[in-house]
Every structure is written in C-alpha cells, then in structure tokens.
Amino acid sequence: MFLKPFNAKANLHMKASEVKKFKSKIESIYSDLTKDDLTNLFTPKVIITVTKIITNSGENLNVYCFDKRPMFFENKNEIIPTIYTCWVACNIVPYFTTFDDVLPRLLNGADLMLPGVLKQGSGLKMYGNYEKGRIVAVNLVSNKFACAIGYLARSSEDLYMSGGHGPCVKVLNIFGDCLWNMEPSVALQIPSNTEEKISPQDENNEPPLQTQSDENPSCEVTPSSPIVLEENVNNSDEISLNDITSLEEVNQQNSTTEKTMDEILQEAFFIALKQKAKNLDLPILFSNFYRNGIIEAATKPINLKETTYKKLSNFLFEMSKKGYIGIKKDTKGVEKIISINYSHEDILNFILPSLCISNDKSDQGSNPLFTSEMQELYIISEETIPLFTKFNYNIGQRLTSTQIKKIVREYVSKNNLPYNDASKTNIKLDECLIKIVGKEIISVGELFRILISKMTRTHEMVEKTGVNTNKSPIQIQVASRMGNKKVTIISNLELNGIILSELEKICKQSAAASTTIIKSPKPKQNQLQIQGNQIKLVSKILTEQYKVPSGHIQCVDLKKKSKK
Known part of the structure; x- marks a missing residue:
C-alpha cells in the first residue's frame, strides 16, 4: 500500500480530549494491549498529529503520528498499527513467522505466501484461530520483531485446508516502505534481536502459533541511522517512545556519581x-x-x-x-x-557508553534516507568476537558479507596460515579460529559460511549512492514580483515524499521570512513560496536535513535582467 510515494495534504494536531478518545478507541479495538503498552504508546508529553494523505492508488487515508513517527493509519474505517507500534507494544497483534530471504520479496510488493510461513501449531491450530481479514504482523526466523503488518487473506481454517498453497498475509506496511520513511528525521532501523532464533517445531510436538503475548522479545532499538539507535533495556520486555527518542535522559539517570x-x-x-x-x-x-x-x-x-x-x-x-x-x-x-x-x-x-554507540556514524546508515535499499547484515556475536576484535570491532556491530570476507582473507594473509595440501584449497587454522570453527583444517569458503552461521542475521535500509531515480527533481526557482520583489518557489516536493507543512516551518524559522503554500500549475501538486532569494538556504536544508542528493536539485533564477 505504501511502496510508492504518497502526497501529504494536511497535518492537524489532536487536542487532549481527542487524544483520550483515540486512546480508548485503540484500547477497545486491540484488547491484548496491557496497561504498560498503552503507557509506552501514549506518553504524557507525546504530540499526536493526524496527517491526511493520498496514496499512489488514489486512496484517502489518515495517518496518526506520535512525535512525527507514524504509529497508526486508518484504512476503510479501520485503525491499523504500523511496524513502529509493534516495536513499542509487542502484544498488539498476533505474529506469523517467515524466512529471512522472504523479506526482500515482500518489499518488492509480494504478499506473504503460505509456503513461506513456519508452522507453529498442530492440526487445525497450525495457523492459529483467526478470521479472514484479521490484522497480523510478520517477523523473521532470525528476529522476533515485526518487519511487516498486514491482514489475513483467508481464515486459519481455510489456510489449513489449502494444502500449504496460496496467499497467507496481504501486506499493508513493511519495513523500508514510504510510510516507514514518512518523516526521515525520526525513521528507525528494525530492532536487533540477540535471543535464540525462532525455529520450526517438529510436527508431532508443535506449540501453538507464536504470539508476542506468549513470549515477548526484550526490545532493543538499533541505531541508524542518523536513522542508528541501539540501547538494551534491562529488566523490561517493552520500550516506550521516550526510550527510542531520548538516550541522553537514560544515560543521565544511569550516571549516579561524577567521574574524576x-x-x-x-x-x-x-x-x-x-x-x-x-x-x-x-x-x-x-x-x-x-x-x-x-x-x-x-x-x-x-x-x-x-x-x-x-x-x-x-x-x-x-x-x-x-x-x-x-x-x-x-x-x-x-x-x-x-x-x-x-x-x-x-x-x-571495555564497554562503550550507549551515547557513544548511538553517535558512531561508521556503523550507522546516513539517516534520514532519501533513496534507500535493503541491505543484509550480520551482527557480531560472543562466539565470533575473538576474530573481529583484532580488527577493532565490538560485539553487536553489524557487518556486510563483503566486509566479513575481506576480514577473513586479511586475517589468513596477515597470520600466514599455511595450506594443508598441494591444491591450496584447505588451510590450517590457528588457535583463535579453531575455538570459533571447531575444526583445524578447512577451506576459506567453508570458514566464511561457518562464521556467518554463528552471527545473527538482520536487515537495514541504507542510502543508495549514484543511483538514478524516477522521481522528478526538486526545482528551486527565484522569480520577480511587483516592485522588483524576489520570491523563491520550490516545486516537486510532495513527489519526493517531503511534507510541505513541515518544510514550511523549517524554512520560515531559518530564513526569518514569510512562507506560504501555493497551488502549482500541475494538477494535484503544490509549491512552497518563500520571500526573498533563498536558494542557498533551501538547498542546504534539503541536502543536510532531508539528505536529498545535490544532483537531484535544480536551481533556476527567473528574475528579469535589468535593462542597461
């Protein structure tokens, strides 16, 4: 539903009385929510806004944003949580588990098919006991946190009777889509999960379909990003919006004594x-x-x-x-x-302070993201840290498969590990690698496969570089009005997923000039007009805050040349 860009038309603040009504409505719809879940969602200082959007298919929807982060959206008079909500309140909907390789296909627009769903029950309860259209979340074998939200294409009974074929979940919101990146400044990477992997049970002894109310993951939010935060919440199974957005307060609470x-x-x-x-x-x-x-x-x-x-x-x-x-x-x-x-x-x-981890840009994607793609990463575990610490990496840091291969080759070359045979395919490992792999003689390829099997697999959205986009470039023009007054007009903002009302506020404060949203000659598009020549200022805001590539911005000066 949100794989293609949508247009944001209005952004209205909810009053305190409206927030109370909305909270009671959510509580009545999703009865599995606990009081702690509601407290984590509706924090005392949270600012809730309702953004009216028009999707690429022409549907009018309301998106409920908590501190600019989309938490719910209204579709056909039904309020549906986003993946951000599932990260905060893990009990809100039941979960279906799929394989890691399925996630990129879901992001390309495919629905979750039944062959890709792990069976977590027996008999008629193999897929739970849900009606058709029930809102459910999708998580991965390697990560218990939700990566997608959708509704059941068929009832649990029909899924059982289908013989393991056909669609299971129609995906509405998925990690990496335009709703996830609706406000780039607050977009988050999918939380990492270092708990034991979810595995399909033996059919003769299968537990009921997994729901987060039965076994909640200890929520752990990853940095991104400027979209990567990563903070372990000890002795708690939930995270609140304040845990996501304010690591400094947590650090201040933890520091009880002043350091010399x-x-x-x-x-x-x-x-x-x-x-x-x-x-x-x-x-x-x-x-x-x-x-x-x-x-x-x-x-x-x-x-x-x-x-x-x-x-x-x-x-x-x-x-x-x-x-x-x-x-x-x-x-x-x-x-x-x-x-x-x-x-x-x-x-x-030595354990790095959490504030330093969150500010480590070398491990984070440059967030907010403009043109992004999904990347597969592997998290360094306690088993593999003896190798990676020699290259100045820590437990919990994320590496691509290319980086891991490079580290393996460099380690083998640097330590002059000898070949075991004349064909030069197998090498003799040293004590460090023997403790990790459990073998003395192995090929480099097999060494790499064993290493990644002992690491936690995850996914992140990262910025594409040097990639052509089909989006219309943002145009910044300077035009003359009566009395030789200059105005700056910015076009094609909505086509690039930028909310006009938000950018208007930023430009008004930065330029200390009047701003207004005007109608564009093109249908269903609006423009932002700023008093004075503000080309440099607007370009700086778009490139630094919204991470728009400079090549995607066109600056045109339409002011009339004075006659000599």
Whole structure:
C-alpha cells in the first residue's frame, strides 16, 4: 500500500480530549494491549498529529503520528498499527513467522505466501484461530520483531485446508516502505534481536502459533541511522517512545556519581581506541591522536591540567607501560603512537557508553534516507568476537558479507596460515579460529559460511549512492514580483515524499521570512513560496536535513535582467 510515494495534504494536531478518545478507541479495538503498552504508546508529553494523505492508488487515508513517527493509519474505517507500534507494544497483534530471504520479496510488493510461513501449531491450530481479514504482523526466523503488518487473506481454517498453497498475509506496511520513511528525521532501523532464533517445531510436538503475548522479545532499538539507535533495556520486555527518542535522559539517570578528570580522560582514551583509531593512520603524532581521537571521543570536556598527569605525553607514556599502545620517540618533543594492542584484556572488556554507540556514524546508515535499499547484515556475536576484535570491532556491530570476507582473507594473509595440501584449497587454522570453527583444517569458503552461521542475521535500509531515480527533481526557482520583489518557489516536493507543512516551518524559522503554500500549475501538486532569494538556504536544508542528493536539485533564477 505504501511502496510508492504518497502526497501529504494536511497535518492537524489532536487536542487532549481527542487524544483520550483515540486512546480508548485503540484500547477497545486491540484488547491484548496491557496497561504498560498503552503507557509506552501514549506518553504524557507525546504530540499526536493526524496527517491526511493520498496514496499512489488514489486512496484517502489518515495517518496518526506520535512525535512525527507514524504509529497508526486508518484504512476503510479501520485503525491499523504500523511496524513502529509493534516495536513499542509487542502484544498488539498476533505474529506469523517467515524466512529471512522472504523479506526482500515482500518489499518488492509480494504478499506473504503460505509456503513461506513456519508452522507453529498442530492440526487445525497450525495457523492459529483467526478470521479472514484479521490484522497480523510478520517477523523473521532470525528476529522476533515485526518487519511487516498486514491482514489475513483467508481464515486459519481455510489456510489449513489449502494444502500449504496460496496467499497467507496481504501486506499493508513493511519495513523500508514510504510510510516507514514518512518523516526521515525520526525513521528507525528494525530492532536487533540477540535471543535464540525462532525455529520450526517438529510436527508431532508443535506449540501453538507464536504470539508476542506468549513470549515477548526484550526490545532493543538499533541505531541508524542518523536513522542508528541501539540501547538494551534491562529488566523490561517493552520500550516506550521516550526510550527510542531520548538516550541522553537514560544515560543521565544511569550516571549516579561524577567521574574524576582522570577517569574521563581514560574513558575517552578507550573510546578513541575502540571507535576512532580504525580511521587513523599509524604511526600518528601524540597531538593528532589527542585532537582527532581523544577530544572527539570525550563525553565531557577534558582539561589536562586538572588531571594527575598534567601533560598529554605523561598520560600516553603511562598507557604504553600498561601495554595498551606502542610508542616511539623520534626526536626531542616528537612522540608517535606506532601500534595499538586491541587484544589487551582491558580494551576487550571495555564497554562503550550507549551515547557513544548511538553517535558512531561508521556503523550507522546516513539517516534520514532519501533513496534507500535493503541491505543484509550480520551482527557480531560472543562466539565470533575473538576474530573481529583484532580488527577493532565490538560485539553487536553489524557487518556486510563483503566486509566479513575481506576480514577473513586479511586475517589468513596477515597470520600466514599455511595450506594443508598441494591444491591450496584447505588451510590450517590457528588457535583463535579453531575455538570459533571447531575444526583445524578447512577451506576459506567453508570458514566464511561457518562464521556467518554463528552471527545473527538482520536487515537495514541504507542510502543508495549514484543511483538514478524516477522521481522528478526538486526545482528551486527565484522569480520577480511587483516592485522588483524576489520570491523563491520550490516545486516537486510532495513527489519526493517531503511534507510541505513541515518544510514550511523549517524554512520560515531559518530564513526569518514569510512562507506560504501555493497551488502549482500541475494538477494535484503544490509549491512552497518563500520571500526573498533563498536558494542557498533551501538547498542546504534539503541536502543536510532531508539528505536529498545535490544532483537531484535544480536551481533556476527567473528574475528579469535589468535593462542597461
């Protein structure tokens, strides 16, 4: 339903009385919601807006956004939750489980077919006990969080009698569609799940169809993104909207005691080794490492004079004595870091603060996304960390299959692992790889397959680069009005999924000029008009905040040239 771009026509705020009525309506429709679920959804300070949209097929829908994030939409007088709602309130609808390879096909517009559904029951209860049209969620074998929302094409009884053929779920909203990316600034990646994988049960001893009310995953939201946040919520099976949007408040609550300047400096040093050092070329001067590594990684301002070391060189020499780094003194006053001991026990055991994880742009997609595609990733597990820590990666970080292959080849080459036969197909592993793989002799291809089998599989939406799009480019024009007054007119915004009312507010505040939405000569399209020549400002907002490629913006100056 939302695979193609839609037009947003209006954006209205709900009053407090309307919010109460809407909350009671949701509670009556979805009776499986607990009080905690409702509390997590309807937080005290949440701002709920109703956005009226027209889909590509011409349907008029209402989308209910909580702090700009679409949480419900109204289709044929029925209020349906989005995947964001299922991440917050896991009990809201029952779940059907499918294989990971099916997700890209669903994103291409296919419905979930019965052969791709895992049987989680026996007999007539093989597919639950639901009527035709029941709203359900779809999750994956490797991840219990919802990746799609839809309705049953047939009743559970008809699904059982169909012999395992035909459609099962008609997909309405899926991870990666235009509704998921309705407001790019708050779009989130699908949460990761490090729990035991869901597996089809033996037909002779199958439990009932899985629902999240029976077994809730411990919700864990991944960063994106500027759309990647990743925070483990301890001792809780639910996440609230505040957990998703405000990691700083959580960090402030967790920090019960103030750290000394020595502790802040040492923490920044470890963060720099974990996150920043892999982007720095060794050997590196002390001053450059401090400026580009420690200062950027520090959670609080650092004053070296307030530490017991007094000087940077004293601190780094102390770190060298402990075996964290190797240093070299070329001439007087010129010291360099020549090596980093990533296998040191203290570095391995150091846990990055959650705020640093959420701000690590190297592991996040550039969010908000403009032109995106689905990418398959693998999460580093405890079993595989002994290998990846040698390349400065941490548990929970996500890698593509290409990156994993590159790491495997580099490790084999760097450690000169010998070939076991004349054909040079099998290699003899060292102790590190033997502990992970459980074999001494293996081919590189099989080593790669065993590694990814021990890692959690997941998916993310990432930005496409250098890809042609069929969307009409955004046009920014400067025109003259009466009295030689200049106005800036922006066209084709709605065709590119940008909400005019939101952009109007941003431009009005940034330019400190009057803005208005005017009708376009083209049918069913509107334009944004700003007083004055605002080409540079609008281009900056579109490229930096909305991540629109600069090549997708056309700037035209239509002002009349003055006669000589």
